[in-house]
Amino acid sequence: MTDQPTPTSAPLPQRLQPEPQPELPQPEPRPAPQPTPQPDAVAAQYPSPLIPALQDEDDVRTGLHLSPMSMNFDDAFDDVDSALGDDAASIAHSVTASILEYRTIMGRTYHSERHDSKYFTPNDEQQMRSQDLTHHYLTLLLDNKLFLAPVGEDMKRVLDVGTGTGIWAIDMGDRYPGAEVTGTDLSPTQPPWVPPNVRFRIDDCTQDWSLPADAYDLVHLRYLFGAVADWRHLLRNAFRCCHPGSGWAQSVECDVIICSDDASVPEGGAIETFWNPLWREMTKNLGISFQVLEERLQIEAFEEAGFVDITEVNFKLPVGGWPRDPKLAEVGEFVLLTMINDLEGYTLLPWNIIHGENTPGYREILYRLRRELRSKSMHGYMKVRYMYGRKPEHA
Numbered sequence: 001m002t003d004q005p006t007p008t009s010a011p012l013p014q015r016l017q018p019e020p021q022p023e024l025p026q027p028e029p030r031p032a033p034q035p036t037p038q039p040d041a042v043a044a045q046y047p048s049p050l051i052p053a054l055q056d057e058d059d060v061r062t063g064l065h066l067s068p069m070s071m072n073f074d075d076a077f078d079d080v081d082s083a084l085g086d087d088a089a090s091i092a093h094s095v096t097a098s099i100l101e102y103r104t105i106m107g108r109t110y111h112s113e114r115h116d117s118k119y120f121t122p123n124d125e126q127q128m129r130s131q132d133l134t135h136h137y138l139t140l141l142l143d144n145k146l147f148l149a150p151v152g153e154d155m156k157r158v159l160d161v162g163t164g165t166g167i168w169a170i171d172m173g174d175r176y177p178g179a180e181v182t183g184t185d186l187s188p189t190q191p192p193w194v195p196p197n198v199r200f201r202i203d204d205c206t207q208d209w210s211l212p213a214d215a216y217d218l219v220h221l222r223y224l225f226g227a228v229a230d231w232r233h234l235l236r237n238a239f240r241c242c243h244p245g246s247g248w249a250q251s252v253e254c255d256v257i258i259c260s261d262d263a264s265v266p267e268g269g270a271i272e273t274f275w276n277p278l279w280r281e282m283t284k285n286l287g288i289s290f291q292v293l294e295e296r297l298q299i300e301a302f303e304e305a306g307f308v309d310i311t312e313v314n315f316k317l318p319v320g321g322w323p324r325d326p327k328l329a330e331v332g333e334f335v336l337l338t339m340i341n342d343l344e345g346y347t348l349l350p351w352n353i354i355h356g357e358n359t360p361g362y363r364e365i366l367y368r369l370r371r372e373l374r375s376k377s378m379h380g381y382m383k384v385r386y387m388y389g390r391k392p393e394h395a
């Protein structure tokens with residue numbers, strides 16, 4: 001692990017007000033669903049190119065509630081209730097708003113069914129808070145840097161693929177006011193209060209990207225594990241979009257399997273019997289990797305796409321504040337907070353897929369997991385890999 005001498009305190013993003021977590025197991029049925037964004041209000045933030053792209057859409061569904069939940073991933077998302085009104089005005093309104101009509105599973109919302117992709121975490125406030133915390137600990141880890149690739153300071157165009165809350169793109173927009181920063185995602189969960197040089201668009205990164213070729217000084221891809229089946233295709237897209245000669249792509253991925261160097265992950269505990277196997281099972285079940293590092297998917301994809309000057313930087317990501325190094329201890333506290341804030345969001349859909357919705361014990365295992373993660377005697381860590389490469393002049 002790289003020892004960093006001085007801790008760097010990045011300011012906490014606005015959304016990060018940790019909520020008190022219940023200590024006791026919760027009752028099985030969840031309470032009322034979280035509120036979803038109001039279509040008109042959110043659609044207004046994305047006047048173009050989002051809305052025109054939806055004009056010819058003919059398959060609009062509303063009232064997407066999944067009940068009962070299926071054990072099969074496709075069924076989980078396909079068995080939806082369509083309550084489309086049949087007058088033309090209502091159809092037009094619904095068409096423009098359809099990407100805002102989220103699927104709901106046990107009170108958590110997931111991205112719109114408009115996309116073929118099926119992503120495993122919710123897109124609601126609770127999960128967004130964890131995404132912002134992730135950005136915070138990764139920024140701490142890099143001593144307040146936003147990327148490692150040696151991109152020139154005078155960058156003009158930056159692309160953030162799978163931007164989530166848009167927090168990295170927004171920080172980039174602030175730090176590089178001369179650059180135009182574009183963030184893409186399946187879900188329009190980004191805030192309206194962004195720097196003037198930042199914009200967001202809906203784009204499925206597992207398809208061919210609807211973005212210009214040879215245009216970007218930096219293409220940033222972070223925490224797309226569990227989202228991408230074909231990493232070579234993803235990096236071919238990135239390669240196409242990078243500026244020849246000076247454009248870089250950077251991929252940041254995490255293997256969420258928790259391990260330790262001192263056998264302190266409790267034998268037979270919730271990490272060993274529930275958390276770690278869940279991600280291995282998901283990889284097998286979906287054919288979408290949750291072990292991007294272990295399977296070395298980044299390096300293969302960078303090489304195959306044609307990038308040069310490929311560089312790999314590895315970190316151990318402590319879970320909890322156990323490291324002696326103060327910076328890593330702070331990183332670890334935020335990693336733990338990120339997880340504890342939304343253990344349900346990370347595991348609900350995977351649990352339903354792997355074990356089945358009605359399999360008893362979900363709340364109890366979450367309770368045990370939470371306690372284990374918080375235990376001071378556990379010195380667990382996950383692995384994070386930064387990889388970046390440059391597009392050659394004559395590609």
Ligand SMILES: C[S@@+](CC[C@H](N)C(=O)[O-])C[C@H]1O[C@@H](n2cnc3c(N)ncnc32)[C@H](O)[C@@H]1O
Nearest residue numbers: 117119162163164185186204205206222223227
């Ligand atoms: C763990 S979050 C990471 C967010 C952001 N990259 C960051 O590091 O802060 C993963 C994001 O990828 C998005 N995503 C998942 N599948 C996607 C796809 N096929 N195309 C575009 N975005 C996708 C999700 O909606 C989510 O916002």
